[in-house]
Amino acid sequence: MTTTLERNATAQIPKGGGLARRQNFGTAVVAGVVFAYLFWLIAHLTLDSTGRPFGDQVATFTGLGWLIGFWIGIGAFNGPFRWLLGRDHSHADDMYYAGQNMGKARYWKFTTDHKVVGVQYIVVTMVLFGVGGILAMAIRTNLIAPGNHFVNQQVYNSFIAIHGMVMILAMIVAVAGPWGNFVMPIMIGARDMAFPRLNALSLWTLVAAIGLLVTTLAVGGLPVGWVVMDPISNQAGIGMDFFALTIIAFTVSTTVAGVNTITTMMTMRTKGMTLERMPIFTWGVFMAAALGLYAFPYFLVAESFQILDRTSFTSFFVSTGGGTGWLQANLFWLMGHPEVYVILLPAVGALFEIAAVMSRKPVFSYRTAVGSMAGLAGLSALVWAHHMFTSGWAPTLGGPFMLTTEIISIPTGLFFLVLIGTLWRGHIWMKLPTIWLFGFMANFIIAGITGIYLSDIPLDDQLHGTMFVTAHFHYVFVGSVLFGAIAALAFWYPKVTGRYLNEYLGRISFWFVFVGVQVTFLAMFVSGLRGMPRRYASYSIIFEHTNFASTIGAYTIMIGMIILGVALVTSWNKGEPSGPNPWQANSLEWMVPTPPPLENFEVQPVITEDPYNFDKEMVRR
Amino acid sequence: MSDQDNKKPLKLFFWLWAIITVAGVAVSLWAPGYLMPRSMSNNMHLTILTMVVFSVAAAPVAAGVYAASIYMLRTWSYRGDDVPPPAPVIRENNKVVASWLLASTVLTVFLLIWGLGALAVDNSSTGKNPLVVDVTGQQWVWSFSYPGTHVESNQLYLPENREVEFRVTSDDVTHGFWIVNMGVQVDANPGTITTIHTTPNRLGEFTVRCEQFCGLNHSFMDTEGFVVSTQNFNSWLAAQPQRS
Ligand SMILES: [Cu+2]
Ligand SMILES: [Cu+2]
Numbered sequence: 001m002t003t004t005l006e007r008n009a010t011a012q013i014p015k016g017g018g019l020a021r022r023q024n025f026g027t028a029v030v031a032g033v034v035f036a037y038l039f040w041l042i043a044h045l046t047l048d049s050t051g052r053p054f055g056d057q058v059a060t061f062t063g064l065g066w067l068i069g070f071w072i073g074i075g076a077f078n079g080p081f082r083w084l085l086g087r088d089h090s091h092a093d094d095m096y097y098a099g100q101n102m103g104k105a106r107y108w109k110f111t112t113d114h115k116v117v118g119v120q121y122i123v124v125t126m127v128l129f130g131v132g133g134i135l136a137m138a139i140r141t142n143l144i145a146p147g148n149h150f151v152n153q154q155v156y157n158s159f160i161a162i163h164g165m166v167m168i169l170a171m172i173v174a175v176a177g178p179w180g181n182f183v184m185p186i187m188i189g190a191r192d193m194a195f196p197r198l199n200a201l202s203l204w205t206l207v208a209a210i211g212l213l214v215t216t217l218a219v220g221g222l223p224v225g226w227v228v229m230d231p232i233s234n235q236a237g238i239g240m241d242f243f244a245l246t247i248i249a250f251t252v253s254t255t256v257a258g259v260n261t262i263t264t265m266m267t268m269r270t271k272g273m274t275l276e277r278m279p280i281f282t283w284g285v286f287m288a289a290a291l292g293l294y295a296f297p298y299f300l301v302a303e304s305f306q307i308l309d310r311t312s313f314t315s316f317f318v319s320t321g322g323g324t325g326w327l328q329a330n331l332f333w334l335m336g337h338p339e340v341y342v343i344l345l346p347a348v349g350a351l352f353e354i355a356a357v358m359s360r361k362p363v364f365s366y367r368t369a370v371g372s373m374a375g376l377a378g379l380s381a382l383v384w385a386h387h388m389f390t391s392g393w394a395p396t397l398g399g400p401f402m403l404t405t406e407i408i409s410i411p412t413g414l415f416f417l418v419l420i421g422t423l424w425r426g427h428i429w430m431k432l433p434t435i436w437l438f439g440f441m442a443n444f445i446i447a448g449i450t451g452i453y454l455s456d457i458p459l460d461d462q463l464h465g466t467m468f469v470t471a472h473f474h475y476v477f478v479g480s481v482l483f484g485a486i487a488a489l490a491f492w493y494p495k496v497t498g499r500y501l502n503e504y505l506g507r508i509s510f511w512f513v514f515v516g517v518q519v520t521f522l523a524m525f526v527s528g529l530r531g532m533p534r535r536y537a538s539y540s541i542i543f544e545h546t547n548f549a550s551t552i553g554a555y556t557i558m559i560g561m562i563i564l565g566v567a568l569v570t571s572w573n574k575g576e577p578s579g580p581n582p583w584q585a586n587s588l589e590w591m592v593p594t595p596p597p598l599e600n601f602e603v604q605p606v607i608t609e610d611p612y613n614f615d616k617e618m619v620r621r
Numbered sequence: 622m623s624d625q626d627n628k629k630p631l632k633l634f635f636w637l638w639a640i641i642t643v644a645g646v647a648v649s650l651w652a653p654g655y656l657m658p659r660s661m662s663n664n665m666h667l668t669i670l671t672m673v674v675f676s677v678a679a680a681p682v683a684a685g686v687y688a689a690s691i692y693m694l695r696t697w698s699y700r701g702d703d704v705p706p707p708a709p710v711i712r713e714n715n716k717v718v719a720s721w722l723l724a725s726t727v728l729t730v731f732l733l734i735w736g737l738g739a740l741a742v743d744n745s746s747t748g749k750n751p752l753v754v755d756v757t758g759q760q761w762v763w764s765f766s767y768p769g770t771h772v773e774s775n776q777l778y779l780p781e782n783r784e785v786e787f788r789v790t791s792d793d794v795t796h797g798f799w800i801v802n803m804g805v806q807v808d809a810n811p812g813t814i815t816t817i818h819t820t821p822n823r824l825g826e827f828t829v830r831c832e833q834f835c836g837l838n839h840s841f842m843d844t845e846g847f848v849v850s851t852q853n854f855n856s857w858l859a860a861q862p863q864r865s
Contacts, residue, residue: 153837153838153840154837157834157836157837157839223836223837224834224836225834229795229833229834230795231793231794231795231811232794232795232834232835232836235794235836319810319811319812319813320812324813325795325810326810359697359708360704360705360706360707360708361708361709361710361711362710362711362712364711364712364713364714365712365713365714365718366712367713368718390797390806390807390808391807391808391810391815392789392807392808392810392813392815392816395744398740399737399740402733402736402737402740403733403737406729406732406733406736407729409725409728409729409732410722410725410726410729413682413721413725414721414722414725416686417717417718417721420686420689420693421711421714421717423693423697424689424693424697424711425626425627425628425629425697425708425709425711426627426697426708427627427697427699427705427706427707427708428693428694428697428698428699428705429699429701429704429705430694430698430699430700438690438694441686441690442686442687442690445682445683445686445687446683449679449682449683452675452679452732453672453675455736456671456675456732456735456736456739457736457739457740457743458664458667458668458671458736458739458740458742458743458804459668459671459672459675461664461668461743461804461805461806462657462665462668462804462806464797464806464832465797465799465806465832465833466832526656529652529653529656529657530656530657530658531657531658531801531828531830533797533799533830533831533832533839533840534832534834535834535839535840536839536840537839537840538840538841539840583704584704613710614707614708615707615710
């Protein structure tokens with residue numbers, strides 16, 4: 001039953017195809033660097049080197065060179081290129097790009113198989129959490145005592161910005177990346193995504209963007225906060241240009257992924273897979289994809305304008321030229337608030353799924369579950385200015401935005417109803433996914449309630465810009481989304497590897513992370529209430545104890561995450577074998593062998609009911 | 622009850638809920654006043670009061686989630702290594718969904734009414750002869766000037782019980798003007814004037830901080846201020862070096 005592709009691989013890699021068959025991550029990096037150098041050279045030779053924007057112009061061209069070179073080097077343009085030459089891909093080519101019989105090498109390539117892309121996203125997510133986590137530890141170490149200078153102040157200021165952006169990227173892909181790609185198509189009975197090459201393009205564009213973002217630290221950093229507001233962003237060096245290009249590339253990646261996801265779900269569902277029979281997780285992915293399509297282009301526009309302001313003397317955000325930083329702030333938050341729900345919805349969808357399977361009961365009120373996710377997605381587009389209550393921009397709109405923001409607590413409350421309703425009177429199987437699910441509920445209620453405080457303008461007039469806000473959204477991201485992401489990882493890990501994620505290490509990790517989150521961020525709430533602003537590199541003696549507690553808590557989280565990382569890596573080849581359906585679930589991804597073969601299904605499945613009838617003996621169990 | 626229904630007595634749940642609610646309310650009544658900075662204005666008074674009211678309102682909700690979690694873990698958790706038997710099929714319960722919606726809507730409406738009312742009070746100006754203070758942020762100091770007096774200072778002196786109107790701007794990047802003890806803040810933007818007002822109602826020292834990230838020394842962009850009696854305020858003004 002558990003035949004693996006690797007074992008089937010009898011080294012029959014199709015021959016021919018020349019250079020294109022040798023492309024991988026390595027050639028992409030080489031080509032990226034070569035093109036960056038070429039673009040740098042051309043910019044130096046052709047642009048006027050007097051005056052301030054020269055450095056920014058060169059940096060922008062260099063960054064563009066990296067992106068284009070990376071795309072060419074990984075093979076993103078091979079298909080269109082050959083199509084233009086009138087030699088479209090043969091079947092052998094398509095099989096090659098799908099990674100057939102290629103073993104581990106396919107994970108380093110422009111591979112179109114959605115399951116390979118899913119695994120690549122797991123790795124990308126881990127790398128992002130690693131980088132962001134190291135920066136977080138540097139930040140917390142710097143804040144362990146008043147007047148501590150573990151890192152230089154300018155570097156510290158870059159660290160908070162890069163930590164913020166890296167972690168936002170990590171959160172955006174943490175659930176939707178691995179599981180939206182690996183299991184979602186199987187769950188709806190599709191053989192792959194609608195546009196497999198676009199799927200690979202979206203993954204590798206993200207990788208290229210991450211390369212740019214991390215390079216930022218080496219070229220003067222980004223000492224302006226991750227929200228890169230104007231006019232402060234003008235005081236950043238060429239790191240800012242790299243940041244803007246990162247965002248542009250990232251928006252290309254999410255847009256391509258969003259279109260692909262939506263098209264797949266609209267057109268590739270198998271026979272009988274009506275909308276009401278779709279596993280609830282796929283709804284979370286769908287909503288997030290749709291919301292991302294709406295939200296991220298604002299960020300693309302904002303960062304394109306910033307690049308133009310910096311290189312070409314436009315003045316979209318420059319007040320002396322007739323622009324305003326408030327425009328940047330609006331565009332940023334038009335993206336920034338919906339983005340939180342792009343991050344949250346796949347995690348919530350996964351938790352609904354886990355609650356049902358692990359308690360052996362149907363999702364409680366499926367319609368409420370879908371409706372609350374849709375309501376949240378819709379409302380999230382109408383609340384962006386709550387981030388600008390104290391900016392002085394349009395005070396008249398304060399009341400209306402307070403109204404829309406507080407209404408969000410109604411669909412959010414329904415999440416709890418669905419989760420509790422699903423678990424209630426169930427036979428709740430206490431395995432790793434379930435444990436992290438309970439952790440999610442405990443943290444998410446704190447995240448939600450503190451969010452209501454901040455939506456209230458008289459309170460926001462005190463708490464805005466303080467550590468209270470930082471603690472609030474860390475309860476959202478670390479306390480809630482990360483817990484959901486780990487629950488999803490523990491739940492679907494056996495489908496990827498054929499082995500359980502180590503239960504014992506997973507439980508130890510849970511307690512470290514759970515306790516660490518409470519210590520770190522409850523203390524941080526108190527820092528904020530006492531009056532400590534965000535993004536402080538140094539603070540007065542009155543914030544001493546709470547900051548010390550937050551730092552110790554952060555180390556505790558780190559220990560927990562390292563243990564989880566160890567479990568993830570060691571269980572991959574050595575974990576306890578799980579069989580194809582360890583949780584005895586009924587959705588389609590559990591009906592196929594582990595790991596699922598290329599194109600997933602031998603026979604196209606036909607669906608007659610939703611996957612939550614645990615009381616019936618399923619045909620293919 | 623047959624095992625098929627998997628129903629269990631709810632007494633434990635209600636006890637848990639009641640205990641956590643009581644504890645939550647107690648903390649809500651005590652913590653804001655204890656943890657937040659000393660209140661020195663009408664706005665700060667309202668801020669702390671709102672904090673208390675919202676926390677008290679939130680306590681039973683949070684208690685519900687915690688009590689339900691603990692209760693479910695105690696009552697229905699299944700710790701075997703094999704898959705548990707099927708549980709009762711409960712797909713919909715319109716009464717529960719409707720009451721949940723109703724309760725959360727009522728709570729939200731209450732918070733909204735409180736919030737909008739507090740906002741109106743917060744923004745209201747007495748309109749009687751406010752003291753105007755021009756506030757300018759620049760990397761990384763605050764300066765305060767009093768129109769009509771040629772006085773400019775890096776410390777903020779305010780008279781007691783008289784409304785103050787702050788006209789806030791910046792010389793370089795955006796800063797966040799925040800009087801920590803008075804519950805008011807507004808951004809200082811270059812080329813724009815933003816205003817806030819408040820009425821200091823308690824004598825003593827307070828803190829001004831920058832709450833918008835503004836570059837290298839953002840962490841050090843704070844200064845102290847003093848609320849003094851009207852008489853002392855006037856003599857302070859008179860004693861300042863005049864800038865023409
Ligand atoms: Cu928001
Ligand atoms: Cu500042």
